[in-house]
Amino acid sequence: MKQNKNRPYVVCHILSALDGNISGSYFMMPELQPVQEAFARIRADYQCDAYLAGAVTAASIYADGFLDEEEIEELEAARIYPRETYVADPQAQHYAVIIDTEGSLRWNKGHIKRAGMPELHMIEVLTENVSDGYLAMLRRAGISYLFAGKERLDIGRFLETLKKEFGVNSLMITGGGMVDWSFLQAGAIDELSLVLSPLAGGETDKATVFDRSDYLAENVPAAFSLLDVRKVEGDGIWLRYVPKNRR
Structure with missing residues (x-):
């Protein structure tokens, strides 16, 4: 993959439920723990210089x-x-x-x-x-x-x-959903690392992997290319994608 040398390599690393929620009641379930541990291990393996979050x-x-x-x-x-x-x-x-x-x-x-x-x-x-x-x-x-x-x-x-x-030189985005979406819209995500837990909360008022922002002039649907799929502990799945709009 070609890298933009004027900015850091940007990885969006997110733990999600099957319904797309990245927070909610499912975080209290014991079945999440092994997936969380896998998520933390993967985060450490990237060895990023910095970790970005919204307010x-x-x-x-x-x-x-x-x-x-x-x-x-x-x-x-x-x-x-x-x-x-x-x-x-x-x-x-x-x-x-x-x-x-x-x-x-x-x-x-x-x-x-x-x-x-x-x-x-x-x-x-x-x-x-x-x-x-x-x-x-x-x-x-x-x-x-x-x-x-x-x-x-x-x-x-x-x-x-x-x-x-x-x-x-390397930056990891850790949420929330509007931050993820804003960087995706800007073509500023080089890789999406998505760990799916075998859980669902069904809540409609929680942040998701990508949440549209009213502050953006445009909200354009995005497409991705699959890099890799792996099974992780706790029946989780680790998906790696490259956004097709990366710049």
Whole structure:
């Protein structure tokens, strides 16, 4: 496969139920555990430099939830910060990259260590209309940030900046569904790694592998080419696809 040398290689690695849901009541079922373990092993085998998530996913696994309205109003900055990349830890080797364009997450630390993963340094992906008070909070918490557009996320600019400023050569997208769909629409996914669990929740209000975004000007159906199919523990299936629109 030809690789775009101006940006990282992007893998979308997702654990899903048979109904396409990537969250929901089926996560409480004991039958999911062996499939989850296979999913984690596959994730580690990719050895990506960085892991990307949307704000909703990040609020539960990386950040301390979302700021409330009162906290947002109280954010203050002693200066106006330039809208340019800020590197809080030049020595970091692995990253958690969070798309939080308007600056909504609450942070108190710039690194996190999760089971089965290397220590990750936080990078927030913002647009230029974020407040100076929020930038001041990120700096106090020791969190890096970059800008990827004035008001809307420019995925191409984001990926090029991530490689140029942070040296990221491989990026794993871990959800949620709107992030997955937005990157797919931009032709910015090089490989889809989909682990299917033999479970279903049937819930219609949960995120799926790909969820259309109202923020996109167009939502175009996508086609894929099959790379590989393997059975994994717990009667799960590991599917690997290449999107036909990758650029």
